Amino acid sequence: MFDRVSALLYRRRVAALWVSTVVLVLAGIGGLGVEHRLVHGGFSDPDAPSSRAGRLVSEHFPAAGDDLVLLVRGTGSVDSPAMTSLGTALTRRAAQTPGVRAATSYWTAGRAPSMRSRDGAVGLISLSLSGDEDARAKTAERLVPEIRRHAEGQTVMAAGPAQVQSEVGKQTAHDLLLAEAISTPITLVLLLLVFGSAVAAALPLVIALLSILVSRAVLNALAGAVSISVYSMNSTTALGLGLAIDYSLFILARFREELRDGATVREALRPTVRTAGRTVAFSALTVALSLTGLLVFPQFFLRSFAYGGIAVVLSAAAGAVFVLPALLAVLGHRVNRYDVFARLRGPARRAAFRTTGPAADPADGRWYRFATAVMCRPALYGGAVVVLLAVLASPFTRVSAGLFDDRSLPADSQVHRATQLLRDRFDASVLRTVPVVVEGMGRDRARDLDRYARSVSAVPGVRQVTATTGTYADGRRIQDPGPANAALADADSSLLSVVSSAEPDSPAGTDLVGRLRKVTPPGGAEPPARVSVGGQAAEVRDSTSAIARATPAAIGIVVGASLVLLFLFTGSVLMPVKALALNTLSLSATFGAMVFVFQEGHLSFLVGSPLHTGTLDATIPILTFCVAFGLSMDYEVFLLSRIRERYLDTGDNTESVAFGLQHTGRIITAAAVIVAVVLFVFAVSGVTLLKLLGVGLALAVVLDATLVRAVLVPSFMRLAGRANWWAPRPLRRLHDRIGLRESAADSGSESAGHAGAQPRDAALDRLPPD
Known part of the structure; x- marks a missing residue:
């Protein structure tokens, strides 16, 4: 063909x-306008309990939503008449903006202490937005500048998930242009050096x-x-x-x-x-x-x-x-x-x-000599590289999963500075609230809810619970319900506002979600009441669980397809297994380096000193696995094609490996360097997610093209010898029928240049019977 x-x-x-x-x-x-059709978000499982809880809060309790939080700072106290007038006016203006379900603020919600900074200089406006993540981000993008224009010279900062998504969208667009501007000239220079x-x-x-x-x-x-x-x-x-x-x-x-x-x-x-x-x-x-x-x-x-x-x-x-x-x-x-x-090269280089x-004689090439040297001591060189990769992989045993938040943006980004202000100067309930929605309670709703709230408040890690029946802590009610508590219930459901004592994205925060879900649902209704736990910690827990459930299938697809395709390409059983083992080893080293640098913060100055939270985004390891595994197989196929081509001509396994490395080593190295440069350029990105993905993939490519292709592949193939090309007789017959094989005419034309060359398939036919 x-x-x-x-x-x-x-x-x-x-x-x-x-x-x-x-x-x-x-x-x-x-492709025109594609940038405007791409959407924000997509990190959560839409069918997870936390996603259901978020939808219920948005539909039934919009006043409790915090999709967008505006921090209004004046020259004096937030309780001054001027700030009270301004804060009230801004809240009303925000509430009238299309896409806003509800708006509450320190000045319109009874001057709740949690919505006022400890020094009294900053007040909050909390907004619930309609639509999905993308719609909420676009609403924030329109609303925040509008509010700032009407702030009468006062400072307005924005935080919350919608604002994070909005700023991430702007940052990624900027980073893409910057990466292209940096990588394109570098790539052109590298290509000139190669060719x-x-x-x-x-x-x-x-x-x-x-x-x-x-x-x-x-x-x-x-x-x-x-x-x-x-x-x-x-x-x-x-x-x-x-x-x-x-x-x-x-x-x-x-x-x-x-x-x-x-x-x-x-x-x-x-x-x-x-x-x-x-x-x-x-x-x-x-x-x-x-x-x-x-x-x-x-x-x-x-x-x-x-x-x-x-x-x-x-x-x-x-x-x-x-x-x-x-x-x-x-x-x-x-x-x-x-x-x-x-003019920069000598006569030998120009030749x-x-x-x-x-x-030129391949045996005179540097890659040929290097491969031959490695194959003289395959156990020594191969074993040393395996130990090195295992050491690099060891930090991955300490991985802690999380999801991206404001700290994925640069430290000087507006949304990060606003969120950090919430962490430092406001009550912990602002960022550590876990919404718990209860549906379908029986006739004794108030009594059942009171018992349930007491049980939830006694869960280790819960600081306080607020429900329509009052405020609870340590298994008892500490405050009777007031006018604000009435907003926590409607005809169909009730909302419990649970304040955690742990950071939402910490292991303690996600563990708390698991304990909350084990609390017996309230009442004796049939069917029993349905409880949905939401919030950031629940999203982290549900997203990591969804990824864990789907990962075996993803790995099965990737590994299974690679094994089958490599068998069809080589006709060997051992070669696909070898490729899988070596790719897994190099990817494990990549994951270990990602944890060491991005989760734990070691040597982070090499990649722009991103903010580290003690967690690694849960989506990145599996994304890196699928992409990097494919790129690794890319180089595997390039190398094996020349090795197999030579082996079918000569039947000499050792010489074929050296020949294949000589004819592809320079190209694979050049391609890997260029790909690594293109990917590593994303280290300049202001979004840690892109930085992590780019650096991780670049490292995987470099490890694969150097240590794996140049050392481990020759070492393994030298140790395996002619068994590299072995397959059971039924699989060999299958490969004869459906595998990728050159025709006799093709083989004859290419074999003519090799003195005493064997027919194309003779080398395989000489293998011992199974």
């Missing part, structure tokens, strides 16, 4: 480029542009049917640039290698598309299937990365397999023109970029 593709692309190269141009233009048009030729260096960027525009158009189309997270744009851009360069490097390297061996342009294009093109297509399929593991999670934040990632992977592969060969067919030997570093003449 790939031979026919290469022949067609050569004959119709101009037409193929015109079609590609039309696709590029249509994709650019189709020397300005023409060759520009080609991967063309494919990257095509893949990014196509994926933007796909996201824009999907946004009309499903929720797509604002974060997906950043990941799509980074993956599009990285993978397009990966695939283009592999195609370009093989094409230039064939030209150096004396082939014509047409002759060079055929093995390039048949071998490198097929490997790219197979690799892209592996990465795309790895990303499908994200679709099993209920949080649309994770699913969004699958939508954008799959689109950009497939478009990058299509560009590399179909568009790039057409460009090469048109350019021919001119692909090596404009060697901008020619490496020749397009004609015999190829």
